[in-house]
Every structure is written in structure tokens, then in C-alpha cells.
Amino acid sequence: MTNQEITQEKVNELLSDAEYLLDEAEALKYVIDAVPYSETPPEGLSIYNMLKLIDHAQANYYRPITERVISENRLVRLSDFEHYKDTFEEITDEEEINIQKTLSKIIKHRAALINVFKRISLIDWEKELRGDRGELLCLFDLASKMIRDERKTLKEIADLVLIYQNERQHQREIEKKASQQKSS
16 A cells, blocks of 8 residues: 545646646647757757657556556556657657647647546545556556656756747847947
8 A cells, every 4th residue: 555645635736737738738839839849959859859758658658557547456567568758759850740730639638638537536546556666656646757757848848948049039139239230
């Protein structure tokens, strides 16, 4: 037993946190085209691939695990599932990159996952599963980990967007000074 009592308040907070991704993806639709989202930084993934990874994780890892934990009476093991980071395929071909479609898919898949979450009874949130290192954790802990990982990735995306916006502003200032010097 994980000895954790899951209250309705905790579940409501989790649902609210899960819905945050819907809001973030919707907001990104309006600003994402102004940044080089397909540019891969020296360390890590491009913004596009970070978003694809979030969607891949929720649709192909967390949702199937959640559904199996709920539907089966035996202990589910995470080791029975390939980790989403191991099955994710980075997209680098500019022809295949469609950021608006990816954001729409994130929204659609998150709405579906939230619906799954809403159908889970309070007692089922306490159902246990065996973690990657053999530890016991409850379904609520797994969902919380998904949200923490997403928030971390969304922060990385926000940081990159800010860097790109600052670089663009700096470039405009340089160009403005250069044109002022030419006209003097």
C-alpha cells in the first residue's frame, strides 16, 4: 500500500492541473508562429518536438496505463509498457512539421484523457501499480508525475520562446540603430 488517502479535493486539483495543458496549448496557437519552433537548440529538443513528446506521452503511455489500471484486477507494472521517451521519434523534416495540427492534437488528446480521469472513482485513484524501479505507487501518483513532467517541459518551451523573442527584439534594435546611422 502506498498509504496515501486520495480525497476529492486532491482529485479536483489534479483535474484542474491536467486542464492547464489545454489552456497552454490553446494560448500557444496564437504566439507559436512568431518563434522558430522547429529550431533545435544545442541541448535538447526543438519546441515542436517537445510538444510532440507531451502529446505522445499522454496518448501512448499515460492513457493506456491508466485505462489498464482501472480495468484490471491484477497489479499493473510500468515495465510492461515501453516508456514514452524510448518510443518517441523526433521529427526533423520541415515538410512533416505542422505546429497548429500538433497543438490541436494535444488539445484533443488531453480532453480525452481528462474524460478518462473524470470517470475514475475516488477509490480507483488509490489503485496500485508497480513502478519502473519496483516501487509501489498509486494511480494518482502516476497522473501527478505526468503533470509535473509536462509542466517542466512547458517551462522549457516558455523559456525558449522568451529567448527567441528577446533575440528578435535585440536584432530589431540593431537594425534600427544601423538605419539611423546610415541616415545621419
